[in-house]
Amino acid sequence: MSSSATAATGLDALFSPASVAVVGASENPAKWGYQLAIGALSGRDRRTVHLVNRRPGSLRHQPFAPSLSALPAAPEHVVVAVPPPYVDRVIGEGLELGCGCFTVITSTGSTAAEERRLARDVTARGARLLGPNCMGVVDASSQLNLSWGDFPTGGVGLVSQSGNLALEIGRLLARADQGFSRFVSLGNQRDIDAADAIEALISHEPTRAIAAYIEDFHEGRRLARVLAAAHAAGKPVMLLTVGDSAASARAAASHTGALVSTRTTVDAMCRESGAILLRSAGELVDTALYLMAHHRRTTRPPRSADAGTEPALRVAIVGDSGGHGALAADTFTGQGMDVPPLGAAAQEILRAHLPGRESHHNPVDLAGAGESDLAAYARVTAGLLNDTTTDAVVLTGYFGDYATANPAQRHQECQVAHELADACDTAGRPLIVHTMARDTPTVSALRRRGVPVYERIEQAAGALAAAHRITSPTPPLPPAPPARRTLSDAHYETAREMLSSYGLRFPAAEFVHDVDTAVTAAQHIGYPLALKAMGLAHKTEAGGVALDLRDEAALRTAFARMSATTGSASYAVEAMVRAPHSHELIIGVRRDPSFGPIVMVGIGGVTAELTADTAVALAPLTHAHAKGLLLRLRHAPLLTGWRGAPAVHLDAAAQAVQAVAQAAAEHGELTALEVNPLLVHPHGATALDAHGVLSTGDSGSVLH
Missing domain, CATH: 3.40.50.261 (Succinyl-CoA synthetase domains)
Incomplete structure (x- = not known):
């Protein structure tokens, strides 16, 4: 047979193919192959439709072909709904014929590595793959219906990793006389992912609002750029994702891991790209109805210059x-x-x-x-x-x-x-x-x-x-420059030295191993001072911090107690920092596998997790962005001057946030970095403690 399939430009073969073949078509209404075939046949006024099954049969007067090779011409779009052992064979046959797109409904049962290998085979031939383990694709404007279920027509473009959730959203939209312009079921996203599908909706004229349900984020920063492009084009994006993840709390031996969840990371990405993160199908539909009606009409009151928020x-x-x-x-x-x-x-x-x-x-x-x-x-x-x-x-x-x-x-x-x-x-x-x-x-x-x-x-x-809550995207993030150095040990001195090189201020300190050396260090630094045990992520809770030591006797007593309690081998003798009208902040950065370095700022100290007052963004940051994060905190009035108290040096605090974010972004060997507390006051900002996690394969080495 001759191959007449042409390579699609972008995702044309996915959304508007000249021909479609459903492999695994069935005469049995209870099977997916039947529903897919009926949907495909509904668009045969717009395109050639082939039904393929190795067993003889027909549906609505159209006979089944035994294979793709038996067709008179290669179809542009192949829907694969065959048992898992036959998926590779069908795709291989389609690639040899020159088919341009494969929508794999079947859950292959293969490993992720095997599915990625299959996707590489497809893309290497200039074709695209949707799925596997997906529900299909629908495009109302091109009369393409390659999915199970009823999809009312309207202005919402939906990209989803859940098929049943898409059906629920469709029913809720239909009750409000609305529906879908396009629907893309992502499945396992081995090739076509959420960013690809959303990007295709930006230029799709019938789509007035974009909705997405995403569980697995691929190349999160690329997705953020696509969402910002949708915002710029006047296509509001609403996103659903899974909730707070316990796994994120294990990402670092720090407060940051407990305070920055998967959901807060996605919310930060949405905020910075002009999208909005919602919590349910109903909330998404309610918001979509409003946005499709009033997105261009919405007016905002002037931004408050002193509050920094809407x-x-x-x-x-x-x-x-x-x-x-x-x-x-x-x-x-x-x-x-x-x-x-x-x-x-x-x-x-x-x-x-x-x-x-x-x-x-x-x-x-x-x-x-x-x-x-x-x-x-x-x-x-x-x-x-x-x-x-x-x-x-x-x-x-x-x-x-x-x-x-x-x-x-x-x-x-x-x-x-x-x-x-x-x-x-x-x-x-x-x-x-x-x-x-x-x-x-x-x-x-x-x-x-x-x-x-x-x-x-x-x-x-x-x-x-x-x-x-939909805001304008932040200015493009400054790229992280190449790393100027590589951290090779897990000593607290190294962490201090590294952060100090980025402009972060620390108290005077010396690092010691015994009490006599500690006394000598105290003579250099001067009383009062603080003694801290090294090697502990949460020093205060473990009895590893003694403050306001005013003489040698107090230092020796604290050292003896701390040595017996913690068993630490090294200690920091640091100058006490006193500042009236001061407040404690926490700055943390963790490296997310999808989004890269994520910076968090919040009310800090030992109660950081109790107050859970945080703001999160993608790192690195501009100075204005860092300042904006501080002003988004619920307790921001404490920083700007509460009930007559003087404001803290907000620019110094923002510089500290910016410095920690920049340091973490430049040091890819760090999986986490934290400063807690950062003491901010009317005259500046001083870091009183810091630690990080240095990546060593599957585990981390903690910098204390």
């Missing part, structure tokens, strides 16, 4: 009962938004449209005005949408259900729905509707006009809060 979103609420409005106010406030008193201009609008009221508060209670005149909903809402002190407007309660009780009101209620959508378009501000109605003509009219409608008020609040 201020709360200001929400105006219109309810047709006091209860609905009050509960909505509590719900949105609970999600971190502000329901502020209305300004003079907004109150003037309400006086014009709701005369006779003694006061006009936020939330606005129509109190029967809507029942007597449905147009009041549009007039009041439009006025609030056009008020410059309002960032978003929520309409909550009964609107949408009037025609259910009185069909004669159907036309007018739908007309008001269009007036609400017109007002939203004119004002360029988001409108969210919460209604007790379901599937009414008015609800459908609102959704067709791009106004998100929610059945529960907490869905509306969650969607707006989640969308507001």
Whole structure:
């Protein structure tokens, strides 16, 4: 036979092939091969479809071919749904024929190394592989359906490692008259991975929002760049992943391992790339509905110059009962938004449209005005949408259900729905509707006009809060320069020396092995001082720290006790650092296998894990980024001056964070590096302890 398959440009053969073959097609509706074949045949107006099974048979008047080689021309896209022992044989045959893409549904049962070898064979021939162990691919615009299940059509492009989760998301979208533009089931990601699939969605015009469920991250920084490109193209990305991982706590013998989980790492990547990390299929769908309606309309209040963080979103609420409005106010406030008193201009609008009221508060209670005149909903809402002190407007309660009780009101209620959508378009501000109605003509009219409608008020609040967390990507990370040195031992002196070369300040110190040498060191340094036992990751808990030693007798007593308690062979004699209005921070970096060095800053000291007040980012950092991390902490007001106390030297603190991140990024032999505590005060920042983990194959050597 002749080979007519052509090498696909990018992923063209995956999403829009000229021909498809389903290998393992079946006449049995209970089998995957049947569902895949039926789906493939649904697009035969757009492409040639072949069904392959070594046993004779047919489906919908199309006979089965015994093999790929028996086809009149090689298909561009081959769907492999055969038992595991035959997968390699089918792919090998397709490669010889020149097929451009293979979607492997089968779970091969092979090792990861064997699957990677198979993927290398495919890509070496200029072809691509999706899977194995995947659910397939769907593209509504090209009428491609190579998967199991029903996929409603809409504006969401979904990339997922879970097939059943995709089906759940699809059903939730369908209930809101939405669906998928594309669906890619990643499976084991041996070739086509999440970054590839998401990148293909950026230029896909029918896709208005991108959703992804990822368990295994490949080349995390490449994925971050793709997510930033999606943000720049106006395609908001929503991500789901598995939760906090106990494995991450074992990544380093330090506080950092306990404070930086897999989820916090992914959240940091999302924050820096302009994506958003969510927790459930329902939350994802609620947020997608909002973003597809209002992504381009969303306005943000000005950034607070002294706080360094986004201020709360200001929400105006219109309810047709006091209860609905009050509960909505509590719900949105609970999600971190502000329901502020209305300004003079907004109150003037309400006086014009709701005369006779003694006061006009936020939330606005129509109190029967809507029942007597449905147009009041549009007039009041439009006025609030056009008020410059309002960032978003929520309409909550009964609107949408009037025609259910009185069909004669159907036309007018739908007309008001269009007036609400017109007002939203004119004002360029988001409108969210919460209604007790379901599937009414008015609800459908609102959704067709791009106004998100929610059945529960907490869905509306969650969607707006989640969308507001999408921030602009940070500037491109500065690349880590080549390592200037290689750490070859695990001595604390080495760690101090290395960090000091990056500008980190430490107290004066000498390292000793016996009490007499410690006394001599104390004479050089001067009292009061601190004594620390080396070789312990958590010195304080192990009795390895003695502070404020004021004379030789105190030093000898502390040394004897510490030697008996810890059995350490070496000790640090350090100057005590005193600073009024000081606070303790922790800076930690761990090397993530997918994302590389990850820096964490938080409230430190012995209570670091108790407070768990941290901010995380990819390393290295710019100075501005390091400062921004400090200002994101819940306890940031302590650093900027709380209740009249002077602020700490925030630039010095940021320089310390930047230095530790840079050091770890430049030293690939370190799997973890930590400074805890970093004492920050109005005049500077001083590192009081540091340790790290030096990689030695499968284990680490701790730097104390």
